[in-house]
Amino acid sequence: MSKKLLLKHDHEPGIQTYEVYRKHGGYASVEKALKTMTPEAVVEEVKKSGLRGRGGAGFPTGMKWSFLAKPEGVPRYLVCNADESEPGTFKDRYLMSRIPHYLIEGMITSSFALGANTSYIYVRGEYYYVIAILEKAIKEAYAAGWLGKNILGTGFDHDMYVQPGGGAYICGEETALLESLEGKRGNPRIKPPFPAVKGLWGCPTVVNNVETIAAVVPIVNDGGEAYAAIGIGKSTGTKLISASGHINKPGVYEIELGLPVEEFINSDEYCGGVWKGRKLKAVVAGGSSVPVLPADLIMKTAAGEPRLMSYESLADGGFASGTMLGSGGFIVMDETASVVKNLWTFARFYHHESCGQCSPCREGTGWMEKVLHKIVHGHGEMKDIDLLWDLQRKIEGNTICPLGDAAAWPVASAIRHFRSEFEEMINSHAVEHA
Numbered sequence: 001m002s003k004k005l006l007l008k009h010d011h012e013p014g015i016q017t018y019e020v021y022r023k024h025g026g027y028a029s030v031e032k033a034l035k036t037m038t039p040e041a042v043v044e045e046v047k048k049s050g051l052r053g054r055g056g057a058g059f060p061t062g063m064k065w066s067f068l069a070k071p072e073g074v075p076r077y078l079v080c081n082a083d084e085s086e087p088g089t090f091k092d093r094y095l096m097s098r099i100p101h102y103l104i105e106g107m108i109t110s111s112f113a114l115g116a117n118t119s120y121i122y123v124r125g126e127y128y129y130v131i132a133i134l135e136k137a138i139k140e141a142y143a144a145g146w147l148g149k150n151i152l153g154t155g156f157d158h159d160m161y162v163q164p165g166g167g168a169y170i171c172g173e174e175t176a177l178l179e180s181l182e183g184k185r186g187n188p189r190i191k192p193p194f195p196a197v198k199g200l201w202g203c204p205t206v207v208n209n210v211e212t213i214a215a216v217v218p219i220v221n222d223g224g225e226a227y228a229a230i231g232i233g234k235s236t237g238t239k240l241i242s243a244s245g246h247i248n249k250p251g252v253y254e255i256e257l258g259l260p261v262e263e264f265i266n267s268d269e270y271c272g273g274v275w276k277g278r279k280l281k282a283v284v285a286g287g288s289s290v291p292v293l294p295a296d297l298i299m300k301t302a303a304g305e306p307r308l309m310s311y312e313s314l315a316d317g318g319f320a321s322g323t324m325l326g327s328g329g330f331i332v333m334d335e336t337a338s339v340v341k342n343l344w345t346f347a348r349f350y351h352h353e354s355c356g357q358c359s360p361c362r363e364g365t366g367w368m369e370k371v372l373h374k375i376v377h378g379h380g381e382m383k384d385i386d387l388l389w390d391l392q393r394k395i396e397g398n399t400i401c402p403l404g405d406a407a408a409w410p411v412a413s414a415i416r417h418f419r420s421e422f423e424e425m426i427n428s429h430a431v432e433h434a
């Protein structure tokens with residue numbers, strides 16, 4: 001049984017309520033931080049913990065926090081990114097709906113560390129029932145004195161608000177999120193300036209993922225070193241993984257980073273094996289935006305080492321033979337799945353969700369969708385594979401935000417590892433049309 005931090009009490013009856021959450025040690029991190037620590041000491045513990053952002057990029061959280069500008073007389077904000085629109089990713093929804101106070105506790109402790117008297121939880125609009133759960137929990141936290149003026153008599157004031165998202169994948173990109181939170185269209189901003197210097201309403205802002213903020217609770221309770229002792233190398237702590245697709249037990253799992261991928265897929269504690277006794281074909285390990293890997297490369301690195309669920313191991317081999325941990329959206333495909341059809345579905349998504357600011361993304365995602373539609377619907381030609389390759393190369397790295405890369409990487413990896421599937425699909429239809 002692996003170590004559980006965030007989901008230790010998720011099956012406790014009534015854990016959604018303040019009373020039960022508090023009975024299981026809830027809000028201890030707020031008490032500890034506000035009464036016995038300085039904000040700088042909390043930041044130091046987060047640095048020591050080695051925690052990396054759980055929203056996808058894996059940037060060290062303590063370092064991000066230390067970049068926050070502190071001009072005199074200017075408010076600072078903490079914004080929680082709960083937009084969670086990445087296909088295959090549903091871990092934040094689980095945490096927020098199951099144990100809403102965990103996030104609220106993490107938000108208060110983190111805000112204290114950052115000197116933020118106001119915070120926002122920007123929640124994907126489609127998660128309307130989660131918004132209701134969070135609002136109820138925030139009300140309970142105010143009533144119990146964890147929010148509002150002079151919390152625990154320490155002089156720290158804090159107000160927290162929930163904001164429904166704008167209904168677009170791009171609103172999960174941190175600067176688009178800030179635009180949307182300010183009431184505008186969710187278009188990404190050009191960086192720099194980064195939000196830590198000029199964020200919400202032009203003020204210094206930290207944007208963190210739900211899971212990142214929640215992880216601050218055990219870090220403060222047990223100390224940064226204890227957290228860093230869990231996991232492997234620079235992949236410290238635990239990670240929530242939302243597993244879906246052709247497995248026996250889809251769901252949200254908390255794993256200790258460093259768990260072998262093979263164990264995650266096959267053990268009964270997690271995915272319970274590929275369903276119907278079929279063979280594994282491919283895995284998208286970190287949400288739709290990361291490279292897809294064939295069965296042999298997800299189980300072992302190109303050098304023959306067991307592949308682990310960690311930032312480093314999943315990335316081993318670069319994009320030639322590796323992938324990314326990303327948001328932890330683990331999508332499993334069995335031998336009957338079509339990687340090309342799946343790719344077409346992703347391409348439709350990215351084309352639909354491109355904000356349209358940058359022409360390589362706006363036009364390129366549309367072209368990739370069109371070419372894949374042509375192949376999947378039996379009108380593909382061999383030269384279309386090279387055309388797709390060319391298109392993704394012209395998008396990658398040429399856009400304001402990484403949505404363009406997110407659209408390009410699945411295409412590149414599918415061609416790299418499953419070229420023969422494209423060719424077979426094109427050839428089989430060529431026979432049909434003959």
Ligand SMILES: Cc1cc2nc3c(=O)[nH]c(=O)nc-3n(C[C@H](O)[C@H](O)[C@H](O)COP(=O)(O)O)c2cc1C
Nearest residue numbers: 053054055081083084085172173174208209212403
């Ligand atoms: C198109 C796009 C969508 C994104 N969606 C999300 C999201 O839903 N949730 C999230 O936490 N981060 C998302 N991100 C990453 C954020 O921009 C940002 O890196 C993250 O919120 C930082 O938090 P972290 O450091 O705690 O990971 C997205 C990025 C892009 C480019």
